[in-house]
Amino acid sequence: xxxxxxxxxxxxxxxxxxxSKITWNNAQLGAAQIRQLEExxxxxxxxxxxYIKKLQExxxxxxxxxxxxxxxxxxxxLLEEEKEKMENxxxxxxxxxxxxNQELLEAMEAMRKVEExxxxxxxKQQEMQENLLRxxxxxxxxxxxxxxxxxxxEKLAAASFALKNHLETAEEHAKRLAD
Numbered sequence: 001x002x003x004x005x006x007x008x009x010x011x012x013x014x015x016x017x018x019x020s021k022i023t024w025n026n027a028q029l030g031a032a033q034i035r036q037l038e039e040x041x042x043x044x045x046x047x048x049x050x051y052i053k054k055l056q057e058x059x060x061x062x063x064x065x066x067x068x069x070x071x072x073x074x075x076x077x078l079l080e081e082e083k084e085k086m087e088n089x090x091x092x093x094x095x096x097x098x099x100x101n102q103e104l105l106e107a108m109e110a111m112r113k114v115e116e117x118x119x120x121x122x123x124k125q126q127e128m129q130e131n132l133l134r135x136x137x138x139x140x141x142x143x144x145x146x147x148x149x150x151x152x153x154e155k156l157a158a159a160s161f162a163l164k165n166h167l168e169t170a171e172e173h174a175k176r177l178a179d
Contacts, residue, residue, distance in 0.1 A: 013121055030104040041093045048086040055079045
């Protein structure tokens with residue numbers, strides 16, 4: 001029925017609105033994660049630079065010391081390993097940032113579609129309300145016509161009854177005159 005359809009319609013719009021809230025919250029969460037990843041990348045990059053600087057200073061100091069060549073080679077190897085680790089971490093953060101950006105774009109697209117669907121649903125609801133109003137107006141007009149015809153029928157029935165009585169009286173009168 002129309003009422004059930006309207007209730008389902010209202011419930012559907014409420015669900016769409018709730019979905020858009022959830023999607024917006026996901027978009028905000030994604031943006032926060034991106035900021036956090038960027039901050040972590042900057043912090044790790046600074047720590048890496050500081051660590052490399054310390055290691056370079058230590059390596060320079062040891063260079064000047066006689067007989068420490070082996071330690072310098074170990075330190076250089078350690079520095080290279082640390083550099084590779086940092087580059088791997090930076091690449092991981094970059095990949096995570098790209099994935100989060102993609103998820104954010106997808107969430108924004110989903111929000112746009114939900115908003116578009118909500119507008120379409122609002123438009124259809126407006127059209128249905130206008131149609132219901134027209135149907136109600138036509139119903140009122142038909143009821144008015146029906147009432148007018150009922151009154152006319154009652155008047156015709158009363159006139160017919162009066163005419164029948166008058167005819168019977170005239171026939172009786174004509175019979176009496178004929179007798």
